[in-house]
Amino acid sequence: MAYHDTHVAQHTSQVTSTNKVLRNTYGLLAMTLLFSAVTAGGAMAMGVERMNILVFFIGAYGLMFLVHKTANSAAGLLATFAFTGFMGFTLGPILSAYLALPNGAALIMNALAMTGLTFIGLSAVALVSKKDFSFLANFLMAGAIVLILAMVAGLVFQIPTLMLMVSAGFVLFASAAILYQTSEIVHRAGETNYILATITLYVSIYNLFVSLLALLGIMSND
DSSP, X not given: OHHHHHHHHHHHHHHHHHHHHHHHXXXXXXXXXXXXXXXXXXXXXXXXXXXXXXXXXXXXXXXXXXXXXXXXXXXXXXXXXXXXXXXXXXXXXHHHHHHTSTTHHHHHHHHHHHHHHHHHHHHHHHHHHOOOOTTHHXXXXXXXXXXXXXXXXXXXXXXXXXXXXXXXXXXXXXXXXXXXXXXXHHHOTTOOOHHXXXXXXXXXXXXXXXXHHHHHXXXXXX
16 A cells, blocks of 8 residues: 555656746747747848858857756856857848749748747647657767758758758658657656757757758749
8 A cells, every 4th residue: 555655646746847847848849939020130140151061050059058058057048048049040030032932921921920830839739649759869860960961961061952852851850850859758757958949849850841941832833
């Protein structure tokens, strides 16, 4: 009887902890997405040109490193908003370029809608089904390496077909990352840092949106 009570108490404590991490993660994710939208709008209003790819990588990975270093302190929140604000700022020129197209506004809205529905659907699958998607870890590691190499090759050789494949690959990669990260929160008691969980989901949503936007642009011959 004592063992049963202890087991129930441990299970209840784990469920409470998981729900707390989920609430904090989705709350912070919503705020960072809103902040990114503000910085993207600011970049568009200022007419900022598209950032050099090397500067982008240095800024993005440098700030992401800062987030990981400060994730267990209050400074982690500031680093999180610095990173997501930077990412939103770099998105501004991309959106401006699409808005200059005849159907650019429709492309952006469609990409936004598809991104939102995909995120909600995948999150629901992980949360409702309670399925453990930890098996995606190896796929994500291998996929990240392949996509980075393919992206570099596409930028160097400017091959349209390769860039189309990279965009499609990033859609699949981002979708798998959303399933994996949500599953980790639900099934792994050690996944209690909502800042790191938020960053993972944010990057997945960012990649998903940009990749869908690129695919829609290619399919519309823009």
